[in-house]
Amino acid sequence: MRILVLGGDGYLGWPTALHLSQRGHEVAVADNFVRRQYDLEMGVDSLVPIESLQTRAEVWHSVTGKTIEVHVGDLTDADFTYGTLRAFRPDTVVHFAEQRAAPYSMIDRKHAVYTQVNNVTGTLNLLYAIAEIDRDIHLVKLGTMGEYGTPNIDIEEGWLEVEHNGRRDRVLYPKRPGSFYHLSKVHDSHNIEFACRIWGLRATDLNQGVVYGQQTPETVLDDRLATRFDYDAVFGTVLNRFVIQAVLGHPLTVYGTGGQTRGILDIRDTVRCVQLACENPAAAGEFRVFNQMTQSLSVRRIAETVAECFPNDVEITRLDNPRVEREEHYYNVTHTGLVDLGLVPHLLSDTLITSLFDVAKRHAHRVRPRALSPRVHWRQSTSPVQQS
Amino acid sequence: MRILVLGGDGYLGWPTALHLSQRGHEVAVADNFVRRQYDLEMGVDSLVPIESLQTRAEVWHSVTGKTIEVHVGDLTDADFTYGTLRAFRPDTVVHFAEQRAAPYSMIDRKHAVYTQVNNVTGTLNLLYAIAEIDRDIHLVKLGTMGEYGTPNIDIEEGWLEVEHNGRRDRVLYPKRPGSFYHLSKVHDSHNIEFACRIWGLRATDLNQGVVYGQQTPETVLDDRLATRFDYDAVFGTVLNRFVIQAVLGHPLTVYGTGGQTRGILDIRDTVRCVQLACENPAAAGEFRVFNQMTQSLSVRRIAETVAECFPNDVEITRLDNPRVEREEHYYNVTHTGLVDLGLVPHLLSDTLITSLFDVAKRHAHRVRPRALSPRVHWRQSTSPVQQS
Numbered sequence: 001m002r003i004l005v006l007g008g009d010g011y012l013g014w015p016t017a018l019h020l021s022q023r024g025h026e027v028a029v030a031d032n033f034v035r036r037q038y039d040l041e042m043g044v045d046s047l048v049p050i051e052s053l054q055t056r057a058e059v060w061h062s063v064t065g066k067t068i069e070v071h072v073g074d075l076t077d078a079d080f081t082y083g084t085l086r087a088f089r090p091d092t093v094v095h096f097a098e099q100r101a102a103p104y105s106m107i108d109r110k111h112a113v114y115t116q117v118n119n120v121t122g123t124l125n126l127l128y129a130i131a132e133i134d135r136d137i138h139l140v141k142l143g144t145m146g147e148y149g150t151p152n153i154d155i156e157e158g159w160l161e162v163e164h165n166g167r168r169d170r171v172l173y174p175k176r177p178g179s180f181y182h183l184s185k186v187h188d189s190h191n192i193e194f195a196c197r198i199w200g201l202r203a204t205d206l207n208q209g210v211v212y213g214q215q216t217p218e219t220v221l222d223d224r225l226a227t228r229f230d231y232d233a234v235f236g237t238v239l240n241r242f243v244i245q246a247v248l249g250h251p252l253t254v255y256g257t258g259g260q261t262r263g264i265l266d267i268r269d270t271v272r273c274v275q276l277a278c279e280n281p282a283a284a285g286e287f288r289v290f291n292q293m294t295q296s297l298s299v300r301r302i303a304e305t306v307a308e309c310f311p312n313d314v315e316i317t318r319l320d321n322p323r324v325e326r327e328e329h330y331y332n333v334t335h336t337g338l339v340d341l342g343l344v345p346h347l348l349s350d351t352l353i354t355s356l357f358d359v360a361k362r363h364a365h366r367v368r369p370r371a372l373s374p375r376v377h378w379r380q381s382t383s384p385v386q387q388s
Numbered sequence: 389m390r391i392l393v394l395g396g397d398g399y400l401g402w403p404t405a406l407h408l409s410q411r412g413h414e415v416a417v418a419d420n421f422v423r424r425q426y427d428l429e430m431g432v433d434s435l436v437p438i439e440s441l442q443t444r445a446e447v448w449h450s451v452t453g454k455t456i457e458v459h460v461g462d463l464t465d466a467d468f469t470y471g472t473l474r475a476f477r478p479d480t481v482v483h484f485a486e487q488r489a490a491p492y493s494m495i496d497r498k499h500a501v502y503t504q505v506n507n508v509t510g511t512l513n514l515l516y517a518i519a520e521i522d523r524d525i526h527l528v529k530l531g532t533m534g535e536y537g538t539p540n541i542d543i544e545e546g547w548l549e550v551e552h553n554g555r556r557d558r559v560l561y562p563k564r565p566g567s568f569y570h571l572s573k574v575h576d577s578h579n580i581e582f583a584c585r586i587w588g589l590r591a592t593d594l595n596q597g598v599v600y601g602q603q604t605p606e607t608v609l610d611d612r613l614a615t616r617f618d619y620d621a622v623f624g625t626v627l628n629r630f631v632i633q634a635v636l637g638h639p640l641t642v643y644g645t646g647g648q649t650r651g652i653l654d655i656r657d658t659v660r661c662v663q664l665a666c667e668n669p670a671a672a673g674e675f676r677v678f679n680q681m682t683q684s685l686s687v688r689r690i691a692e693t694v695a696e697c698f699p700n701d702v703e704i705t706r707l708d709n710p711r712v713e714r715e716e717h718y719y720n721v722t723h724t725g726l727v728d729l730g731l732v733p734h735l736l737s738d739t740l741i742t743s744l745f746d747v748a749k750r751h752a753h754r755v756r757p758r759a760l761s762p763r764v765h766w767r768q769s770t771s772p773v774q775q776s
Contacts, residue, residue: 078497109466109516116512117505120575124504124568128497131769152557153550160562162541162550167718169540171562174548176581180512183582187508187575193564194571198712198766324586330555378586381519 002026003278004088006075006126007096008068009053010035011228012142012211012270016094018218018225019271020278021066028069028088029053030080031097035228038104038235042385044371046228047244047363048214059224075122082129085137092138092278093130097122098184102146102323103234103376105181107383112180119184120191127195138281139203140274141192143185145263145293147207149176150329157337158189158205158289173289178325179378193287202282206273209263209293212239213352214359216268227267229359232371234385238299239264241372242306243353246314247360248367252307255374256321258300261331263293266346276341290337294345309353322374390414391666392476394463394514395484396456397441398423400530400599400658402615404482406606407659408666409454416457416476417441418468419485423616426492426623430773432759434616435632435751436602447612463510470517473525480526480666481518485510486572490534490711491622491764493569495771500568507572508579515583526669527591528662529580531573533651533681535595537564538717545725546577546593546677561677566713567766581675590670594661597651597681600627601740602747604656615655617747620759622773626687627652629760630694631741634702635748636755640695643762644709646688649719651681654734664729678725682733697741712766 003020007013008029021027031053039045051059057068069088073080075097085093098119099105105115123141130137148155151174160173172193175186195201214229230236231244242252265273273292282288297305300316307314321327339345346352376383391408395401396417409415419441427433439447445456457476461468463485473481486507487493493503511529518525536543539562548561560581563574583589602617618624619632630640653661661680670676685693688704695702709715727733734740764771 109513112516113509113512116508116575116579120504120508121501124501125497128500128769151559153552153555153559160550160552162548162552162562164541164548164550167541171539171541172564174550174559174562175578176560177578178582180579180582183575183578186578187504187571190563190565190571190574191504191568194566194568199769381516381587 001091001278002089003092003094004084004090005029005094005096007031009033010096011230012267013096014056014227015216015219015267016271016274017068018060019216020275021060021068022218023275028071030071030073030084032072032074042232042234042371044232044368045366047231047366048226048229048359050226050228051224056225059222063221075125076118078125081125082133085129085133090137092140092281093126094140094274094278095123095126096142099181101235102179102181105179106376106378107385108381115181116184116187120187123188124191127192127201130201131195131199135200139192139201140277141188141203141205143189143205143207144182145207145209145291146182147175147177147186147189148173149178150326150331152330155291155333157291157334178323196285196287200285202284203287204277204282205287205289206277206292207289208270209265210237211265211267211270212237213267214356216271231367233374234376239302239306242303243356244360244367245372246306246310247357247364248369250372251315251317252303253317253319254299254303255319255323256327258303258318259298259328260325261296261298261329263291263296263333264348265292265294266352268346269294269343273338273343276338276343280341291333291335292338293333293335295347296331296333305348306353309350310357319374322377324378389479389666390477391480391482392472392478393417393482393484395419397421398484399616399618400655401484402444403604403607403655404659404662405456406448406613407604408663409448409456410606411663416459418459418461418472420462430620430622430759432620432756433754435619435754436614436617436747438614438616439612444613447610451609463513464506466513469513470521473517473521478525480528480669481514482528482662482666483511483514484530487569489623490567490569493567494764494766495773496769503569504572504575508575511576512579515580515589518589519583519587523588527580527589528665529576529591529593531577531593531595532570533595533597533679534570535563535565535574535577536561537566538714538719540718543679543721545679545722566711584673584675588673590672591675592665592670593675593677594665594680595677596658597653598625599653599655599658600625601655602744604659619755621762622764627690627694630691631744632748632755633760634694634698635745635752636757638760639703639705640691641705641707642687642691643707643711644715646691646706647686647716648713649684649686649717651679651684651721652736653680653682654740656734657682657731661726661731664726664731668729679721679723680726681721681723683735684719684721693736694741697738698745707762710762710765
């Protein structure tokens with residue numbers, strides 16, 4: 001099948017493109033490299049050095065003989081979006097191409113507006129391009145478990161059967177997320193469901209948990225195929241950041257009590273989940289939602305797990321929580337859709353964490369330590385991060 | 389109290405400003421006049437001639453001795469938004485300043501993106517301006533009953549008590565609206581609820597039904613205080629449009645079976661509802677939602693009511709529905725919040741409709757008949773309206 005991966009230069013977009021190519025699909029990637037621009041803005045960089053997208057594709061070709069077509073441009077530029085779909089004519093579009101950090105969206109007004117306008121406009125352009133070019137294209141869209149927030153009832157996969165005053169309906173699962181970034185994904189989900197309804201589009205919304213890990217069977221074939229590994233407080237996800245703190249001999253910084261529970265998954269499961277979604281498309285007109293996570297752990301428990309695996313002593317400290325969120329709450333998530341399609345999860349293990357310690361040690365000299373401290377505070381409306 | 393009315397040049401913004409001024413509040417209005425620009429784009433105009441905003445304010449002063457301060461600018465320009473709040477220092481901001489027509493948002497990709505970016509960015513700028521200038525300002529935001537769609541369960545006021553698998557929560561009412569315009573309001577509601585949660589803002593979201601009527605006790609004091617009256621298929625709301633069709637001797641055009649049921653209200657109740665919301669502010673941190681409508685009627689029943697009131701014979705015809713919507717559905721809405729604050733509804737009456745016939749007759753020569761036909765089709769992704 002022909003699969004276009006939007007955001008194919010990113011932490012997960014790149015390994016997903018490799019995995020789909022390795023599975024025998026015809027793959028093209030598109031990216032505007034704005035993720036690398038955020039690094040320059042924040043004064044940070046991927047802990048693991050990464051090659052240019054063009055070099056990555058060339059190395060992939062030399063290692064495997066397989067071709068990944070590279071398109072450079074921005075989804076908010078409709079000419080680019082339409083042109084790329086017309087040139088590649090995908091069966092499936094995998095859409096990772098959004099600003100994806102909650103703290104980045106909460107820096108100040110400009111970053112909030114940028115995040116929502118960028119994400120919503122890119123997705124709207126894509127929906128219209130599909131509607132006008134080929135309504136049979138399957139859209140596989142990356143959402144986030146953070147869209148749901150932490151309701152006091154079980155979290156279902158996108159839809160909820162409700163009984164109210166003696167009547168029943170199946171409604172979109174009510175969402176109450178915790179940042180302007182997460183809200184942008186809620187806006188996207190509503191827009192996509194509507195496009196399925198009026199134009200008969202087929203879409204899969206993947207509400208993804210927090211991803212950890214840095215290597216997949218494809219990225220380890222050559223150092224130049226590595227994907228990014230973010231350690232900073234803005235783009236670094238929680239387990240990855242704890243690993244780097246441990247290696248640096250820093251305390252692991254838990255926000256608040258650490259009772260916040262998150263759905264998490266291994267990067268190898270991310271690429272497999274996207275593959276399963278692509279190979280088993282949604283029906284015409286169907287807005288299908290999967291909760292893409294394999295287990296739930298509290299942030300405190302994640303920190304303890306990393307500390308237990310590390311050979312030396314590791315301190316865990318609490319920081320005042322820069323976010324506004326419940327720190328102790330109910331959290332029970334249905335995530336059977338992808339398992340039904342064949343996912344066999346990699347659960348968090350000592351082996352995985354130990355291999356991450358090796359990655360972090362090799363590149364520890366690249367860390368800018370101040371970037372590990374949270375400088376974006378939800379209760380404030382402006383946080384001067386650049387002057388950090 | 390000091391009240392800033394954003395979108396104060398519009399169909400409802402202007403009569404609301406007058407009503408609040410008449411009640412003794414200190415009122416300022418802001419507008420960018422983009423609503424008048426849409427008329428130029430569509431080749432239509434308000435059936436009732438309207439004066440410039442500055443003239444309107446001068447006439448109001450000469451008639452009543454009361455002052456309405458005029459600010460000209462665009463909410464998506466944050467300098468304007470912040471500057472206006474700093475200059476006027478309102479206690480309450482009433483926010484009508486959004487693109488408000490579903491068909492306009494469904495013309496094509498550009499109009500969809502424009503509607504969502506304009507509405508979401510303006511509201512985000514306003515939320516940040518309140519957070520940074522004075523978190524005690526009460527935001528009264530105009531939403532729409534169309535945000536809910538037509539669920540098979542009772543529609544509550546913004547929140548829903550859910551029991552699921554033996555556990556309970558109070559969640560945001562799940563919404564499934566029918567246009568990119570209505571979706572922009574859903575996005576706004578989610579963003580506003582979040583701002584209340586993280587910054588302790590106080591907000592009232594008014595999910596308004598379809599408004600009919602053109603005169604309030606204040607606008608009739610002088611012809612130059614008239615508000616707009618839209619007859620075209622893009623901006624004309626349903627009852628107003630039927631009245632004009634009847635006066636022109638055209639058939640009343642019902643989309644599909646006409647079983648679509650809508651919450652409706654009299655323009656005199658709109659201005660009273662906004663007043664009640666302003667004078668009874670939400671608590672700090674509260675996201676309060678009222679369903680601002682006074683009765684539910686099917687589109688078919690609205691057409692029949694207009695036809696029964698008209699002195700001559702009136703034909704009712706069905707058009708293929710240009711929208712994608714349920715034409716026969718359950719519709720039962722809770723709307724007690726504003727009644728509890730003191731609203732005494734004007735229910736739809738012969739007298740009101742007869743007075744609208746008079747308004748329409750007086751200006752019937754200004755109608756461009758082709759603009760009455762729907763040219764925006766939901767199932768298509770582009771509709772060439774300008775060439776109509």
